[in-house]
Amino acid sequence: xxxxxxxxxxxxxxxxxxxxxxxxxxxxxxxxxxxxxxxxxxxxxxxxxxxxxxxxxxxxxxxxxxxxxxxxxxxxxxxxxxxxxxxxxxxxxxxxxxxxxxxxxxxxxxxxxxxxxxxxxxxxxxxxxxx
Amino acid sequence: xxxxxxxxxxxxxxxxxxxxxxxxxxxxxxxxxxxxxxxxxxxxxxxxxxxxxxxxxxxxxxxxxxxxxxxxxxxxxxxxxxxxxxxxxxxxxxxxxxxxxxxxxxxxxxxxxxxxxxxxxxxxxxxxxxx
Amino acid sequence: xxxxxxxxxxxxxxxxxxxxxxxxxxxxxxxxxxxxxxxxxxxxxxxxxxxxxxxxxxxxxxxxxxxxxxxxxxxxxxxxxxxxxxxxxxxxxxxxxxxxxxxxxxxxxxxxxxxxxxxxxxxxxxxxxxx
Numbered sequence: 001x002x003x004x005x006x007x008x009x010x011x012x013x014x015x016x017x018x019x020x021x022x023x024x025x026x027x028x029x030x031x032x033x034x035x036x037x038x039x040x041x042x043x044x045x046x047x048x049x050x051x052x053x054x055x056x057x058x059x060x061x062x063x064x065x066x067x068x069x070x071x072x073x074x075x076x077x078x079x080x081x082x083x084x085x086x087x088x089x090x091x092x093x094x095x096x097x098x099x100x101x102x103x104x105x106x107x108x109x110x111x112x113x114x115x116x117x118x119x120x121x122x123x124x125x126x127x128x129x130x131x
Numbered sequence: 132x133x134x135x136x137x138x139x140x141x142x143x144x145x146x147x148x149x150x151x152x153x154x155x156x157x158x159x160x161x162x163x164x165x166x167x168x169x170x171x172x173x174x175x176x177x178x179x180x181x182x183x184x185x186x187x188x189x190x191x192x193x194x195x196x197x198x199x200x201x202x203x204x205x206x207x208x209x210x211x212x213x214x215x216x217x218x219x220x221x222x223x224x225x226x227x228x229x230x231x232x233x234x235x236x237x238x239x240x241x242x243x244x245x246x247x248x249x250x251x252x253x254x255x256x257x258x259x260x261x262x
Numbered sequence: 263x264x265x266x267x268x269x270x271x272x273x274x275x276x277x278x279x280x281x282x283x284x285x286x287x288x289x290x291x292x293x294x295x296x297x298x299x300x301x302x303x304x305x306x307x308x309x310x311x312x313x314x315x316x317x318x319x320x321x322x323x324x325x326x327x328x329x330x331x332x333x334x335x336x337x338x339x340x341x342x343x344x345x346x347x348x349x350x351x352x353x354x355x356x357x358x359x360x361x362x363x364x365x366x367x368x369x370x371x372x373x374x375x376x377x378x379x380x381x382x383x384x385x386x387x388x389x390x391x392x393x
């Protein structure tokens with residue numbers, strides 16, 4: 001298992017970690033198999049989406065803020081329930097196939113750490129299973 | 132594959148199954164690899180989130196009820212379309228790394244069966260792949 | 263890795279691909295393990311849900327359209343930000359256990375390509391890892 005460290009810079013941010021994950025795959029030494037990612041946090045997640053137009057990332061965050069807004073009915077004292085809700089919607093893990101040591105992604109796909117309660121330093125755990 | 136049985140007690144509930152999953156991992160006998168979880172139901176899912184303040188779980192369910200409310204436009208006769216929608220948003224599977232026979236989780240993370248159409252007896256399937 | 267081709271026929275559609283995935287598993291030749299699916303697109307995803315009453319699929323799409331509507335605040339020029347948002351909510355990957363060469367699904371579960379920006383020809387990548 002390799003741990004990546006990712007510094008986020010906003011409360012909500014989709015941060016492209018594709019190159020860091022590719023480097024972890026190279027270090028892991030498994031040429032063909034399944035790259036699995038795990039986020040050991042409860043107010044961040046991981047998602048794949050378009051890496052070309054950064055307005056896509058902006059629009060996703062905008063709509064997620066509408067979907068899980070600050071709500072006076074929330075009781076969690078830290079006040080970050082929207083971040084917890086978004087984390088469960090986006091998910092704490094992802095998988096990407098690996099072939100010849102390379103992440104296999106669609107033409108427009110990037111891997112994003114989804115920060116919902118930043119800015120913070122986050123960890124991303126990476127493991128490649130042969131197969 | 133090991134089958135866990137989980138009894139839920141409310142229509143909507145996030146039920147901590149971390150200890151049951153840890154026990155299944157121990158039984159499975161794979162010390163290092165990938166623990167995979169699968170929910171063989173269409174109105175429940177599995178998610179990871181905070182295990183410290185139970186108000187987090189409450190707030191998540193509250194907001195999911197706003198996101199996928201009962202809707203007179205729904206046509207599914209059983210009347211539980213909101214549960215099906217939430218199940219697809221949260222997801223039917225999860226993965227957690229295993230090291231030295233132990234689930235590797237973040238400090239505040241628990242594994243939750245997400246019940247959206249209970250109370251019921253639910254199954255959770257667990258498999259650990261070495262790697 | 264086996265690539266499935268799936269033609270969708272509407273802008274938003276949940277298309278049952280269970281039989282195609284089962285056939286890919288048969289071709290892959292791994293009798294026991296983990297079937298993993300990956301969608302190399304950013305406006306489509308994969309989900310498991312009820313395969314009995316097609317109104318479930320309709321109701322899911324109806325509510326997702328409410329959750330991520332067309333929004334004049336979106337800036338992505340292609341105008342399909344709702345599709346990108348839904349793709350991240352539903353997810354780009356899925357996993358299903360395989361036993362004796364057969365996908366292990368709950369009684370009412372099917373595997374669906376979730377099209378959010380169709381109609382298009384889509385690819386679904388399938389890999390079975392032994393274990």
